[in-house]
Amino acid sequence: MADVVVEALGRRIGVLEILRDVTFRVGEGEFVTLLGPSGCGKSTTLNALAGLDRPTSGRITMGGRVLYDDAANIFVDARFRDLGLMFQSYALWPHMTVAQNLDFTLEIRKIRGEEARRRIAETLALVDMDTYAGRYPGELSGGQQQRVALARTLVYQPRVLLLDEPLSNLDAKLRDKAREWLRDLQQRTGVTTIYVTHDQTEALSLSDRIIVMEKGRIVQDGTPDDVYDRPVNPFVADFVGASNLLPAELTAIGASDMRISVGAGLAITAARAARRLVPGPVTLSIRPERVEFCATEGQAGPNEFDVDIASSSYQGARFVHAFKLGPHLLRAESASRPATKAVRVRLPEAALQVFQAEVGR
Numbered sequence: 001m002a003d004v005v006v007e008a009l010g011r012r013i014g015v016l017e018i019l020r021d022v023t024f025r026v027g028e029g030e031f032v033t034l035l036g037p038s039g040c041g042k043s044t045t046l047n048a049l050a051g052l053d054r055p056t057s058g059r060i061t062m063g064g065r066v067l068y069d070d071a072a073n074i075f076v077d078a079r080f081r082d083l084g085l086m087f088q089s090y091a092l093w094p095h096m097t098v099a100q101n102l103d104f105t106l107e108i109r110k111i112r113g114e115e116a117r118r119r120i121a122e123t124l125a126l127v128d129m130d131t132y133a134g135r136y137p138g139e140l141s142g143g144q145q146q147r148v149a150l151a152r153t154l155v156y157q158p159r160v161l162l163l164d165e166p167l168s169n170l171d172a173k174l175r176d177k178a179r180e181w182l183r184d185l186q187q188r189t190g191v192t193t194i195y196v197t198h199d200q201t202e203a204l205s206l207s208d209r210i211i212v213m214e215k216g217r218i219v220q221d222g223t224p225d226d227v228y229d230r231p232v233n234p235f236v237a238d239f240v241g242a243s244n245l246l247p248a249e250l251t252a253i254g255a256s257d258m259r260i261s262v263g264a265g266l267a268i269t270a271a272r273a274a275r276r277l278v279p280g281p282v283t284l285s286i287r288p289e290r291v292e293f294c295a296t297e298g299q300a301g302p303n304e305f306d307v308d309i310a311s312s313s314y315q316g317a318r319f320v321h322a323f324k325l326g327p328h329l330l331r332a333e334s335a336s337r338p339a340t341k342a343v344r345v346r347l348p349e350a351a352l353q354v355f356q357a358e359v360g361r
C-alpha cells in the first residue's frame with residue numbers, strides 16, 4: 001500500500017491547457033474520487049498517474065517513489081509503476097476461463113505454480129466469484145464480468161488501484177449493488193484507491209474524499225459532507241447534488257446574518273457566511289430537498305413566502321415541484337403531494353449558501 005502525492009501537475013497539448021496546477025494527496029488506504037463533468041481532465045489525471053500519458057509539468061510520487069518529475073526529467077513507464085488499473089472498457093479475454101484470465105496477469109509478472117493458484121483462489125473468493133473459476137466470460141452476467149475484471153486487477157496485489165468509471169457499463173440496479181460491494185472490498189483490502197466518475201451519487205457513496213474538477217483544475221477537495229454541505233462555489237453546489245441557484249443582491253451584512261434581495265421586493269435573511277463577502281451581486285443557492293413547506297395560516301414568518309406550485313412530478317420516493325419566487329423558478333421536494341397549489345414555503349437560514357458573483361463566470 002502507498003500514499004500518492006500529486007504536485008502542480010500540468011498537461012498542455014499545443015495551446016490547450018488540459019490540466020492546470022493539479023495538486024492533491026491520497027493517504028495510504030484512502031478512497032478518493034476525482035469528480036467532474038465530461039472533459040474536465042479526470043481521465044487525463046488518472047492516465048498521468050498510471051503512466052499512460054506524460055504530463056508537461058509537475059511531479060507525482062507513490063509511496064515516496066518518484067514516478068514523474070518534470071524538473072528532473074523522470075517518467076517511469078506504466079509497466080513499472082505497480083498499479084492496478086481498470087477502465088470503463090475493461091475486456092476479459094474471451095477464450096480464457098475466469099481462472100486463466102487471472103493466471104495470465106500473474107504469468108506476465110512471473111508469478112507461477114502454487115503461489116499463483118493460491119492468489120487466484122483467494123482473490124476470486126474476495127470478489128465472491130470462487131465458484132465460477134472454470135467459466136468463460138461469455139457465460140457470466142455483466143456484474144459478474146465486472147467482478148472478475150476487478151479480481152484480475154487485484155490478483156497481483158497492486159499498491160494503488162486506479163479505476164476509471166468501472167461501473168458505467170452496468171444497469172442502474174446492478175450499479176447500486178456493485179458500488180456497495182466495491183466499497184466493502186476496498187475497506188477489506190485497504191488498497192489506496194483513486195476513482196474517476198462524473199456520477200455524483202457514486203462519488204458521495206463511495207469516497208473518503210472527493211476532488212471536484214472543472215476545466216482542468218481542482219475546485220474543491222473535501223469529504224463528501226464538505227462538498228455537499230459546504231460547496232465552495234455555485235458550480236460545485238449544482239454539480240454535486242442539484243441546487244436552486246438564484247442571482248441576487250447582498251444588501252446588508254450584520255453581526256450574525258445577511259440581508260439578500262431576490263427581486264420583486266422580496267428579501268431573504270441568510271446566516272453570515274464563513275467566506276468573505278461584500279455587498280453587491282451574489283448567487284444564492286438552496287437545495288430542493290431543503291425547501292420546507294409550512295402551514296399557510298397567519299402571517300408569513302421570516303424567509304417564508306406564499307407561492308403557487310406551477311408543476312409537480314412524481315419521482316418514485318418523492319415529488320418534485322416547481323414554483324415561482326419573484327422572478328425566479330425554484331424546485332422543491334416533498335414526500336407527499338401538497339393538498340393545494342397555493343403553498344407557503346420556508347427557505348431556512350441554515351440551508352442557504354451565498355456566493356459572491358464572479359465576473360465572467
Ligand SMILES: Nc1ncnc2c1ncn2[C@@H]1O[C@H](COP(=O)(O)OP(=O)(O)OP(=O)(O)O)[C@@H](O)[C@H]1O
Nearest residue numbers: 013016018036037038039040041042043044045198
Ligand atoms: N490527445 C488529446 N488531444 C487534444 N485534446 C485532448 C486530448 N486528450 C484529452 N483532450 C482534451 O482534454 C480535456 C480533458 O479530457 P479528459 O479525458 O481528461 O476528460 P474527463 O474529465 O475524463 O472527461 P470524460 O468524463 O468525458 O471522460 C477534454 O477537453 C479533451 O477533449
